[in-house]
Structure formats: structure tokens, C-alpha cells
Amino acid sequence: MQRTDLRRTLLAAAATAATLATPAMAQEAARATDDGGDVDAIVVTARRTEERLQDVPISITVFNQEQISQRNIVSTADLATYTPSLSVNAKFGPEKASFVIRGFVQDLATQPSVGTYFADVVAPRAGGSTTSGNGVGVGSLFDLQNVQVLKGPQGTLFGRNTTGGAVLLVPRKPTDVLEGYVEGSLGSYDLRRVQAVLNVPLADSFKVRLGVDRMKRDGYLENHSGIGPDRLGNTDFIAARLSIVADLTPELENYTIATYSDSDNHGTLARVVGCNPASGLASFCQRQVDRQNARGDGWWDVENSEPDPRVHMQTWQVINTTTWLASDTLTVKNIGSYGEFRETTRYSLEGEFFTTPAGQLATTLIRINNTPGYNNASQLTWTEELQVQGQSADGGLKWQAGGYYEASDPIGFTSQSTTQLMNCQDSYAQLGRYLSGGPMVSCPAGSSASISIPFQKTWFRSKGLYFQGTYNLTDQFSVTGGVRYTWDRMTHRYDGTTLRFPTPGVTTAGCGNAVRVTNPDGSPVFIPSLAEHARCNVTFTAKSDKPTWLIDLDYKPVDDVLLYAKWARGYRGAGVASANVLLETWGPEKVDTYEVGAKASFHGAVRGYFNVAAFYNDFSDQQIQATLVRNPRPGNPFIGGSAIVNAGKSRIWGIEVDSSINLFDGLRVDAGYTYLDTKVLELNPPAVPADAQQFFTALVPTAEEGGPLALSPKHRLTLTGSYTLPLDESIGRISLGATYVYTSEQVMSLATAPAFQNAPATDLLNLNASWADVLGQPFDLSFFMTNVTNEKFPLNVNNAYGSFGLESQIVNEPRMYGFRLKARFGG
Template identity: 40%
Template sequence: MFPHYLSAARAGTLALSAGLLTYSLPVLSQNGQGAETENNNAPVLEEIIVTAQRKAQNLQDVAISMTVLSQDQIANANMSNSADIATYTPGLSTNNRFGSENASFAIRGFTKELRTTASVGVYFAEVTAPRGQNVQTSGDGAGPGTLFDLSNIQVLKGPQGTLFGRNTTGGAVLMVPNKPEDTFGGYLEYSGGDFGLNQYQTVLNVPLSDSFKLRFGVDHKEKDGYLNNVTRIGTSELNNVDYTAVRASALWDINDTMQNYLVVNYADSETFGNTSRLFDCTDDTPLENPLVAFTGLGCQQQLADQAANGNDGFYDVVSTVSKPITAIEDLRIINKFSWNFSENYTLNAIMAITELYTENSSDVFGTQFTETQAAVLPFGFDISVADPNREFSPGVSLTNPNRPVTDQQGRVAELQIQGMAFEDKLDWQAGVYYEDSKPNGFSGNDSAILISCEIATIETGDPEQYNCFDPTGGQIGGVSNIRNKTEYENKAIYSQGTYHFNQTWALTTGLRYTWDDTEGEVLFAQHNFIGTIRQDPIVSDEQASQSSEAPTGLIELQYRPTETSMVYAKYVRGYRQGSVNMAADAGIQTHDEETVDTYEIGAKTSFEWIIPGRFNFALFHNELTDMQLQGGYVSTAKGPTTAIFNAGKAEIRGAEFDAFFQLTEGLSLSLSYSRLLTELLEAENNQAAVEAAGGPVAGSTFAPSAVEGDTLPFAADVSYTANVNYIFDLPLNAGRLSLGATHAYVGEQRMSASGTTPFDILPSFRITNINASWMDIAGLPLDLSAFVTNITDEEYATYISGTDSSLGFSSRQMGAPKMYGARLRYHF
């Protein structure tokens, strides 16, 4: 976990490059000097304040394994989104199937599959992130424009079954924005670097009076993409960054007992999006996999072409979408009213409105198979009339000009009371929670699936202009138009309290009861072709709903053998709601709730020995019932798609530790480690259900994400981060210099079920970052920082499609190469 510093702008220090350290260097006073002890000038450790239990507490007093990242660490690691956070947080992974901007979190192996609800709750200013539609992954994460002017990011590991809103079986990620302060101030900052990095950031804090304060911030970032599109169709680069975020907040101390805090955050991001890189073709024959007849020759030819023309580099990709886009608009309006209506009681009322709008057009698998490369084409098709503008598409997802992929509005309301009783021995809180998320009309996308088409004609959104040819005579492929609505409603009541028997022993109990309802509707139109003649569309209107309810909570015993150490043992029940998946075929469009029983023991210690520091560890055992897992298949009606099944039972065991050592007054070392042992213990065979719903091809191409005996998806077996930092004063009052290095390792992760592809496991990778900062240059209010991320230029994948058994090839998404940059900040 990360060392957490005081504000670099005022403390005269610089935060390290991103690492995974929840602990800090010595605390520094406001003039940049180390705080002195009674006996010497050695600095002492800073107390880190977190809100993991919905109130401000010392990190060492909270019986939760967690990671805390400061704003400076986010900046030094060049973070922009969810995927970046996970790289430097052991035990935290992301599903990058639809690009890093739409990545979803997984903690300790609790995975959010495509079209399930989140297993990790993401909260900004105590309010959950807006949901997206589930046709593609969107929402529920830390999107562009949320990672600036933060007090910190807190990653809570393990089920948070009582105090947080919904479905936190894996954990929670808390983003805490800086509140308005008492003094006038702020900063102007510019960052530049390779890949065309240009970032402008400004924050202004204005206290209008002793009781009313405002804070404003703007963050604009542009960076060229590192993926080279060799076709040059639409764009020459992918995976770029281009967003603007605006934040305004107001803090009003109404009187001595009442306070109102309002924060508004708006982010607008529009990029060329992402795509995968084709890298392998299956050895299966058409008899073993019928779809190889359509993709096999094209796959082999594309790999040969990539090698022959020099476009076989790790970051060379193929995209034939003429208007590639990943657009995200995210609005959050959050208000928290607090009333200390007596000495021992506080009432908190939180209300929020969120809006999420997304568009996405991308070549999902990164292929360009010409029309004549399907082996069946010579049978009944005159190759001489083949259209060079058409390509056989295994799956291209396109935004329809008349509707977005997501257009969702959410409302959150929570009423909470916190109090003390029995001469302050009992610290308790209770509340009611309500959330709904409703679509602003239909949303969805268009797809050309297992059919030969001119992609640009599909992008028009007008079926009359489609230029397609179906080599199967309309039996499998087609162009699909999906219009989707998904509505969520979540209600809960909860209570949690800690009773301190004495200064040594304490018992915490909590209980939450949750009611969840989901309703979905999809208007589906399939345009089939016989030869080049478009047939009348096959239209369906499908509806599904799912309701679930469950109690969750915890029992936790704490023991403090000394003032600076705490040992705990706890049991937690977690729950993830049942939901709908309208992209699947009728009959397999719903899935039930998932539950988990977690047993954990751990310790948190601080010490002031010859080498002061901290050491925390946790051992945990999770038993999952009715785990929600994904299975991919090729539907006769809907093409390549996925269904969600309650797979059976699974087990997750593991250990985590983090340590911080202040080796000398200016030299610190931090280590953090996670080890996961996961296994799918029982799994039902859902092939028959898939075949009954989607047809014979669906059954023969069905590929679950895990089978019995497999490790669980997106659960890195080993991950760790090490960080070293050295801070020292420069002579002649020239300022203060910080030098830091961070090394992060992410172990192997399952991507697909064993036996379905030779690439079922995502290989491990490691990243090393360095940074240097000169703070308060020559006594002026200027800070200069430089950073290099992935300094060894490691080539690593972040996702593998695992579609050998279904589509006949494999594609992967790639992580960022080496990047460098510098920041200049003027603070006032």
C-alpha cells in the first residue's frame, strides 16, 4: 500500500511514483520540516485518515485490509482510469474487454463479467458510480476525469456487507475529493511528455466567509494513442486520451451544528477507443469447429500479411471502423447535509443525481478477413464479383447514429444516523438507502456478425444502405440492431455498532437487508441476407425481470495487545444481486443472486524502534455459492454473445501484507503483497441450456469462462509492489528533492476456461516507474516533477479474448509502453 504524504504543494516534499503502500514517509510540518520527537530530530510517522467505515478514522484502527493512494501518486504514475489504479494495487484487477476507459474492477477474484452487476462498489464523495447499460461494459468504475484533486483513493478489500450501497462482494473503491478549505489558494499546473501528452490542471479554493467556502477545479488531458492502426481506416492510432473534467464544490457551515456539502463533477471524454490485436489462429479443422470454414483462411492470411509487410509489432493492430469512438459523458451532483442534533448524535442526509452517456464503435477482435477468404465461398459464389470493400466480420460493434450505447440516469438517497451510547463505549450508525437507475429511452449498438459487409455502410444506421453478402445463406450471420433498456432499483436498511468493553477488547456487529429489482427490455432486429439480397428483418421484443433480496453483515472481534497494535478476526456475509442480460437468447436472460461467506484474521501494527514503521497482514477464506460466471457462444439469432450463469460453488483463499520502514530520516521503503488461491469447486454444464435457447451452433460453440477445477477469472495468483523513496534538502535553501522508484508485479490471471483455448491464462507482467521532484524551487512557489512509467518498456497483455473454440482465433489487448513526462506547478 502507498506512502501517503501531506500536500506536496505546502509540505515542500513530493509524493513518490505510484506504488502500493498505505503508509507514509515521516510527517512534515507546514514549513516542510520533519516533526521532532522529544529525544531527537527523527521524523515520526504520519497518521493516515480514511473513511472506510463512513467516518474519519486512523487507518490503523480499521480492521479492513486496504490500500490508500494519494493524489501525487496518481499523477506520478500517469493514471487516467480504473485500469491504471489496478496495476499498482495488489489484489485488484480489471476487466479491460471494452478498453481501459470502460474497465471494471475485480478484488480478490470477485469478478464483474460482461453483463453482470459490479462486484466492487466504486464511490465518489460517498455516492456510488453511475450504472451503465449492460450491452457493453460501461459505468460502475473510475472513468476519465474523476482522478484529479482527490484527498485519496481507498481500496477496501473483501466484502463490505453493511455500510456500502450495493453488491460489494469483492470490496469497494472510495474516491474522496478535496473539500473547500479555510484559506485562499490553489495551483496552476501543466504536464507534457511523449505521445503528445498535454495536460492542464487548475484548482482554486475561495473562502467567501468563515462559514461559506468554494472550490473549483478543471482538468484537461490529451495524449496520443500507442496502438498503431495499420489499415489507417478511421484513424492511425487507438487508445488515446482526450478528456475535460470540471468540478465545483461548496461547503456551508450553516451554524454550529449544521453543515451542507455540495459537489458537482462533470467529465467529457471522446477518443478513438481501443481494439484487440489478432495474434493466433486455431489448429481446429472445420469438422471440429464449423466457424473455422469462415475465419480460418482469413486468420492465417492476416498473420502472414502482418509479418510480410512489417506490421507485426506488438502495438500494431487492425481496425476497419471508419468512425471509431469511445465517448463518455459523466455528470454527478452530490449533496450531503449533516446535523449534530445533540452532543452524541449526527444525522447525515445524502442525495445525488447521476447521468451517464456513452458511445462506442470498435473492431472488437481486430480482424480484416477479405470476402474471398471464407473457404465455403467457392461453393455457389462467383469470386470474380466479390466486393473488395466487404470483409467477413466475426464481430464489429458500432454506434447507431440515432442512439447511444448508454444513456442512463441514476438517483441516490441515503439517511444515516451516527451516535455514541453507554458512556461512549458503543459507537453505532444506522440508515436507510435507496437507489434507482433508469434509461433515458432505448440505447444499444449495431453489429455485423459472421457476415461479409462493407463496414462503412453499417455505420450509416440505415439498413437500406447495407452492402453485405452472407456465405451461409442467412443461416448464421447477419447485421443486428439492438435497442436495449435496463432499469435497476435497490433498497436497503442497515445498522452497525462497535462496543468497546475496555481499551483492549471491542466487538463490532453489523446487519444490512437489501431488496433489488431489475427489469430489462430489448428490441432486436436481425437483417439476414441470401447472397447480397437483404431479407425482411426478424424482429423481436423480449422482456425479462429479476428480483432478489438477502441479509448481509459482519461479526468482528478486535484485540489490542498494545496501544500501537491491533489483532482482529471477523466473519462477513456478502451478496451480489440477481440480474438480467438482454443480450442473451430468451430462456437464459436472467441469473440469480451470488453469496459469499468470508472468514478473515489480521493484524495492524505500528512501531517506533530503531527503524520506525508499520506492518499489516490479513489471511482470508471465502466460500462462494451460486457464483455468477460468463459463458460465450454464437447464437443463431444474435451472433457472438454471452450469457451469465450461476456456476455453482467456488473458493478463494489468500494472504495480504504491507509494510513500511523509515530506514533513515529521508529514506523509506514500502512493500505490499497479495497471494490468491482460487478454485471453481462445482460447476453446472450449461451447454444444453445454451443450445436450447440459441440453436445447435450456440451449443457447439459454448465456452464458459471457467470449468470445474479451474482458477477463477481475473484473479492474479501473485501480485506485489515495492517502493523506495529518498527525500533531502538542497543547499542554499534551494528547495527539497525527492527521488523515487516503484516496481509492480502482476501474476497470471485466468481469461478463459481450460481446454477451450491455449491462451486461457493471461501471462504475468511487471512494471517499473521512476520519478524525481524539486519542490519550492529556490524558495519560490514552483514545483517541478518528472516521471517515467514502464521504464523497461515491458510488452504485456491486459486481456485475451480466448475465442479459439468459438471463432477460431485469439486476440489480445495490450498495456501501455514506456512513457515519460514532466509537470510544472505554480501554487499560491
């Protein structure tokens, strides 16, 4: 059977199954570990209080810890593999990836379109120049109660207003039982992982839970340049978590969580896939492609030009939640947090290895490095939320109200030294030497080459007031209304220190943002040393404030069926990126979402659930990334770049179906399908400002009018089957499982040549097997294999075809497999 025919058959089967009533994807595997397939056991906190999944009028996907382990979900990118409607923007590598839900993308320094929450607290800000932080880092996905993926704008109840949705990580709370486990994993690419958890009730009113997760794995990208490590794309992290529950009185609980993670690896690297023959750099690119072809390079072979590539991320956070049961009908909750995020990054952005005919490294395009003594990102974030929940005496009205405040400040200056069109191994030392009157050493440069060392600080403020209530008009009919007002402010200071080479033999050193920073007579500002970068200070602030709301009507004709219709307004705050000369700020975007849905569960010999939602999004003032096209005039110090502009109006509509069915004891089938149709209705990028036309001739958005949005596949299907063998309890429980994921062709970017704009359709197959309670003992043995067929596909594209004469792509992970042994005690 042809692959296309197979896909069509599978999609038709999925649609038929949905029509007949397979249970809903609202969670592609949403049962608790020991729920026995009972949908009533699935509890979510999507409305900031515990509720049955089937009672919540939101399209949700839920994974419990067992399913996370079975699917070997370690990072953000792994989670997106199994969740229809959820994608990732992995342009800067998997660990720096950001979530995309229903076509809502976070680009560059924009604020997240999808909020990520751990224990009800939003992830710490990053404050860097590329997307990182603000999300699910490695080390977060262990010892969890569940992960909940909420689709659609979350503009009333959650701390940070978002247009795309929210991802909630719910950790396991300490219990009153002495218990724990130790789990070890071994696998391909020299995988080594150890997880351990200990739960200790020190007293009836004082319980502690401690967990640690340590993982190392060799890289899957083989480096052929001879520069830097032999392999990239490795994993090396440690994460720890301490949770304490203190019942101060029967009505007053204090819950504290401290988390820490440290991930330090070689990062990933883009793979060069094509050359632009019209570019002046075409010969360099073609030389690299010829080398690749002569060696017979495969999909995971690259050439690295950075001597010491590194992506080092450190995050720690303390969360305190105090809950007071003031009465039977009133609960007061205070949630406070403090966290810090730091990132050090060194890598070649485009993945090129441009050599002379003799095979020596000739130049690099854009090499990003950390300035010695500084982080690329370094930000502290603290949040405070006061929440009051109540209900009427008869339970007919349930409501909650609260206030939210988030402050994120820089931890000193952040700085990265960046070279363009140079072969410069130590850009910081080279620029310092030049400013001190010394020569440039081993740092050849041609026309338009530059060394840039910006020093930056970023401040965020977000405030919100909200109220939401649900009133039962009858036993079957209820109405929910919510409103929130949010105030956001982002301020960015940029000291742009740059050494430029407008023409061979002529250099200028001074402020990179010279259009904005000038002496009183209008002449550019020059500095004698890096220590005086404050002379180059430019500061911009973007403010926005908007109301958001929710109106929802629910109808339950019978206990096991929920029908709902709602209108929700979402909004994402304005932002700043001062490096984008004369295009430093952009305004907020907003979306109106109209959604109808049904949730049904059934019991008996065949049991399960069926959830379906249809939605329409009216998306305006859209924040879109645009490529800056360089003016080719002689002496232009800029070689291009990117900016964020409010240029778009789009419509997004689709259908989500989630289902799970237990056909008979031991056999369960989970299915999830999303149809997503996106279209840019209007695209009006601003003209290049007059002052900037000497540098740039045009703005080319990464989308086009009449076309689809990026990273928004039209079809996404997940099918998971698991079978537990009918064995005696003395043997244990042996289960076999398989997951198939189909993703249709999708646009990665329209700001490159047509040959590289789209990611092809993909078919992923993952397998797992487990033997729990081996021979009646407290040991569990399991096996997993991901990407069984070694599928090859790009995750994103770099948009360098026009500016640098090549195109490169971030590629997916190859086949991975491993074994786990878990020893449990207590309980």
C-alpha cells in the same frame, strides 16, 4: 541472474521482510502529503466515519494525491497496477475496465462486484451491454484527499452490496484559505495536460473550490489497415469539479459537489495473435497474420476495419451531503445525489482485418456501432441515504444506522447497430433501406450474416436498511456487529430488430429474439420499418433480496497493535441480458469471508507500520460468463455469443501484507504483497434449453472445475523506494523514487485455445523524480516514467478462437514518460 530466480529472490525477500515487520500494505503509500511519515496521520473513512487507518479492522490500500501524481495514475487500469489484490477486467479497453478484487470479476452486464464511491456516493449506472460506467473514469483522479481500496465484501455500511470490495475516492473539501495551483504536463506520445484548482473562502461560513483537468495524448497503437485513424489508444478528456461548503449554523453543514467529465477518443483495438486452422475463416485470419509478420509488426501494431472508431463517455453528477450535529453523541447525515452517464461506441470487437487475396476488405466479424440519434448507453441514477451515527455518553458504544435507496432509469432508448460477418459501413441505413423495399448497397453478406439493431431500456432499483455498532467490552477488547437487508431489482426491455441472411440470396427481417416474440399463431414477427421496433418487445426482470452481516472481534494489547478476526457475508444482485436468447436472467451470488489480521505501527528513529491479513472466501452461486457454441446446422441465424449463468462454487484464500518503513530521514520503503489461491470447486453450467438447441449446442464457461478463477494472479508484489536528498531548504526538496511491480502468471479465460488462456508473469518498473519548492519558490518540477523496460503483456483475451477462427488480445500500454511543472499560490 535468470528472471525466474530474480522473482523468487524478490518474493522471498518480501516474505522475510513481512515476517520481520515491515509496515503494512494496507496502503501501498498511505501517508498524507505532509504527514512526515507519521502513520497516525493516515485517516480513512472505510466505516463511514473518520478513523485512523491502524484502528480499522479492514485490509485497505490508500494513496494520497501526491502518490497518485507520482505514479501517473490517470485511469482505473493505472490504479490497479499499484494495488495488490486489485486487478481490472479490460476486455473492452482500459476506459471501459471494471475492478476485480480477490478474484471477484464483473463480466458483461452483471452488476459490479466492486463498488466505486466518490464522496460517499456510488458511481452512476451505465445500463449498456458491455462493462462500462459504474466506476472510476478518467478525470476522477485529481485534487483528491486520498483513494481507499477496501478488500473483501462490503455488505453492511455501503450503499451497494458487493462481493469483492469497494474503492473510495475522497475529494478535497473547500477550506478557509485562499489558495490554488496550476499544473502543466508534457510527455511522450505528445502528452499535454493542464490541471488547475482554486479555493476561495467567500465568507467564514461559505467556501468554494473549483478544479479542472484537461488531457490529450496520441495513441500508442499504430494502425496499418489504412482505414480510420493512424493511431488508436489515445486519450482526450476534460473534467471539472465544483465544491461548496456552507456552514448554515455551527451544528449544520451543507456540502455540495458537482462533477463533470467528457472523454472522447478512438478507443483501443485488440491485436490478432493466432488462428484456428479448423475454422472456415482460417484463411482470412492467416492472411492477416502473414501481413503482420511480413511487415515485422510489433506488440503495439494493429489493423483496424472501423472507419470512425470512437469511445465517447459523458458523466455528470451532483452530490449533496447535509450533516447535523444534533448533540455531542448524535449526528444525522443525509446524502443525496443525481447523476447521468452516456456512452457512444464504435469499434471492431475482435480486431480483425479480413481481406480478399487482392487486399480488399472482405468481411468484418462483429462491428459495434451506435444507431444514429441514440447512445449505446444512456442512464440516470439518483440515490438517497439517511444515516444516523451515535455513541453512548461514556464512548463505550459507537453505532450507526440508516436506509439507502437507489433508482436508475433509462434516458430514452439506447441502441447500437451491430453487423456480423458482413462488410457493411452503415448498417443502420442499410437495414432501413431494406425494410423500405430498397436494395442493399455495398453491403455484401454470406451465410449466417446479420445486421442487428436492438433498442433497449434498463431499470435498476436497490434498497437497503442497515445497523452496525461497536462495543468496548474492555479498554483493549471490542466487538462489532452489523446487519443489512438489501432488495435489488433489474428490468430490461429488448426490442431486437434484425436482418438475417440464413442462406445466400434469402433474407428475413424482423425480431432478433424471435424465440420469445411470435404472432398469436406462433409465427415470427416481422416489421416494416425500424420505427416499429416496439413490435419486437421482450421484457425480463430479475429480483433478489438477501441479508448480509458482519461480526468482528478486535483486541489491542497495546496502543500501536490491533488484532482482529471477522466473518462477513457479501452478496451481488441478480441480473438480466435479454440478448442471450433463452438464457436472459441469472440469480444472485453470495460469499462468506473469514478473515484474521494484525496492524502494528512503530515510532522513533525507525518508524512505520506493518499490516497483515489472511482470508478465506466460500463463494457460491457464482455468476460466470459462458460462451454459446453455435449449432452448425444450415440456416442457423446465430453465430455464437455469451451468457451469464450461476454455475460455480469456489474457494478463495490468501494473505495480504502491506508495509511502510522510514529507515532514516529521507528514505522510505513501501511494500505490498498478496498471495491469492483460487479454485473452482464445482462447475455445473445449465444445459442448453430445449428451445435453444436448434441454435446452440453447448455452454462453455470461462472457468473449469478444479482450475483457478480468471484475472486472479497467485502472487503480486509492489516495492516502492523513495529518497529525499539532504539539502538546505533554500534549494527545495529533491526526491527520487522507483516502483517495482511483479505479477505472476494468471488466467485470462479458459474459453479459448490453451495457447491464449494465460497472461504471462510481468515485471513492471516505474520511476519518478520531483523537485518541490524550487529554489525556495512556490514551484514544483517533477518527472515520471512508466513501464520503463517496455514490458509486453495482454490485458485480456476475446474468446473468438472457436467461433471466428482467430484469437485477439487487448494489450498493455508501452513506456510512457512526462514532465510536470506546478505553480502554487496562497495557502
